[in-house]
Amino acid sequence: MAALAIFVSLFFLFSLFSGLLNRTIFTAPIVFTVAGMLMFPAMPTILKAGFTANVLLGLAEIGLVLLLFTDASQTNLATLRSIGSLPARLLSVGMLLTIALGAVAALLVFPKLSIWEAGILAAILAPTDAGLGQVIVKSPRVPDRVREALNVEAGLNDGLSVPFLLFFMAIAAAKIEGGPMALSQFIYEQLGLGALVGIAIGLGGGWLMNFARRRNWVAESFQQIGMAALPLLCMAISEELDGSMFIAAFVAGLAVQFMLRDEARHSVEFGGQWGELANLAVFFLFGMIVVGNWRQFHSNLWLYAILSLTVVRMLPVAIALVGAGIDRAGTVFMGWFGPRGLASIVLGLVYLKQELNLPGEPTIQRAVIVTVLLSIFVHGLSARAGISLYERRLSPLANAPTREGAEDNTPVPPGKADASKRSDASIG
Numbered sequence: 182m183a184a185l186a187i188f189v190s191l192f193f194l195f196s197l198f199s200g201l202l203n204r205t206i207f208t209a210p211i212v213f214t215v216a217g218m219l220m221f222p223a224m225p226t227i228l229k230a231g232f233t234a235n236v237l238l239g240l241a242e243i244g245l246v247l248l249l250f251t252d253a254s255q256t257n258l259a260t261l262r263s264i265g266s267l268p269a270r271l272l273s274v275g276m277l278l279t280i281a282l283g284a285v286a287a288l289l290v291f292p293k294l295s296i297w298e299a300g301i302l303a304a305i306l307a308p309t310d311a312g313l314g315q316v317i318v319k320s321p322r323v324p325d326r327v328r329e330a331l332n333v334e335a336g337l338n339d340g341l342s343v344p345f346l347l348f349f350m351a352i353a354a355a356k357i358e359g360g361p362m363a364l365s366q367f368i369y370e371q372l373g374l375g376a377l378v379g380i381a382i383g384l385g386g387g388w389l390m391n392f393a394r395r396r397n398w399v400a401e402s403f404q405q406i407g408m409a410a411l412p413l414l415c416m417a418i419s420e421e422l423d424g425s426m427f428i429a430a431f432v433a434g435l436a437v438q439f440m441l442r443d444e445a446r447h448s449v450e451f452g453g454q455w456g457e458l459a460n461l462a463v464f465f466l467f468g469m470i471v472v473g474n475w476r477q478f479h480s481n482l483w484l485y486a487i488l489s490l491t492v493v494r495m496l497p498v499a500i501a502l503v504g505a506g507i508d509r510a511g512t513v514f515m516g517w518f519g520p521r522g523l524a525s526i527v528l529g530l531v532y533l534k535q536e537l538n539l540p541g542e543p544t545i546q547r548a549v550i551v552t553v554l555l556s557i558f559v560h561g562l563s564a565r566a567g568i569s570l571y572e573r574r575l576s577p578l579a580n581a582p583t584r585e586g587a588e589d590n591t592p593v594p595p596g597k598a599d600a601s602k603r604s605d606a607s608i609g
Contacts, residue, residue: 191213192461206561206564209457209461210522211558214467217468220468221472240459240462241460242416242527243413244458245524247455247459250412250415250431250456252315252332252336252434253430253431253433253434267507268330268333270502271330271502272338274501275334275497275500277497279303279494279497280304280307281303282496282497283307284300284302284303286485290484291481298540298545300348301349301353301545302549304342304345304349304528305532305549306489308338308342313520313521313523316565316568317518317567322569323514323571324511327511331515335524336427337427343528343531346528346532354539373424374419374424375419375425375428379415379428379429379432380432384439386410386440387438390407391440411437412433415429427524467550471550477547478550482544485551486548486554490521490552490555490556490560494516495513495516498515498519508574518560521552521553522556525552525553529545533546
């Protein structure tokens with residue numbers, strides 16, 4: 182209980198100074214990771230209290246599900262329609278190349294890994310993190326289409342990584358029979374069922390909440406609690422159907438917008454706040470884990486972490502965006518701000534939970550820890566500077582709505598329309 186008391190006290194203190202910290206380069210994940218590192222001596226007490234990897238996995242899953250639902254529910258659907266194929270490019274070509282290049286880099290840096298173990302490591306580190314990327318996706322200084330593309334990518338790529346992770350795990354464990362069929366089954370279950378669950382819960386839950394609101398059946402306080410139950414319901418049903426709870430939660434957040442009135446949309450923020458609390462608890466515990474493994478972080482692990490956050494991420498993004506109309510500055514910006522964090526922690530715990538005891542398991546585990554640790558700091562510390570630098574590259578009209586991306590129906594004069602198109606071309 183002592184560690185819990187310290188964490189809660191830290192969370193309260195952080196809330197007192199959160200406004201001041203928001204104006205600095207120190208993000209919440211940085212603060213809580215460092216705090217966890219300083220609290221490492223309390224780890225034996227936590228273990229005696231019954232803390233296990235399964236507890237951490239459950240906490241991380243709840244936090245990520247709540248955060249994905251909230252982010253998706255606040256996604257601007259008009260902007261999402263206007264950005265066209267950007268998310269599809271990042272989630273198809275970008276994702277596949279990231280996993281392939283990540284596996285190649287793993288084989289070069291860790292020659293003792295098998296190709297399937299390298300694939301496991303690449304799949305765990307392929308998804309970007311919605312929590313670490315909040316500074317970017319919530320900044321009005323970043324063009325809408327860039328923010329929304331990164332937000333959708335972070336919301337869906339963790340679920341897309343799961344079939345590859347399970348496939349590589351199955352082959353690495355010598356269960357080669359029916360491998361390709363197993364992959365197709367994983368894709369159907371994880372992606373297809375996850376999306377269907379999300380659509381059903383998002384549309385159904387949003388309609389029921391509006392129905393109850395119109396008849397004054399629901400109290401204001403319970404409206405927020407009720408909306409927070411929807412992503413948790415996605416999590417529970419997806420678990421029973423072997424679907425991706427993360428895809429279900431994100432799709433539900435998108436679908437619920439079609440049923441909620443504008444004045445009711447603020448109710449989803451309650452779940453996001455609890456998700457943020459769970460996420461910070463995970464980073465706090467992650468900091469303790471870092472210190473416990475610190476002496477085993479050899480140079481090859483740091484080399485792979487650097488490659489994972491640069492070449493392995495940025496080159497596939499650059500290739501995926503060829504022909505998308507994104508200029509060089511936008512491509513570099515989107516490539517760099519693909520942080521690895523909570524999603525990779527969850528997938529890493531999913532892998533460890535299987536207890537495959539592969540020869541390369543210690544290397545995989547430490548490579549994930551080092552990469553996430555490095556990402557927490559380099560992406561957190563560079564977020565505001567990166568936004569400022571990118572903003573200076575944009576023309577004054579870069580964020581002006583064009584005919585296609587405007588959220589209202591106000592006619593655009595011909596001269597201004599041409600100027601908007603030229604400005605929009607500078608960012609894509």
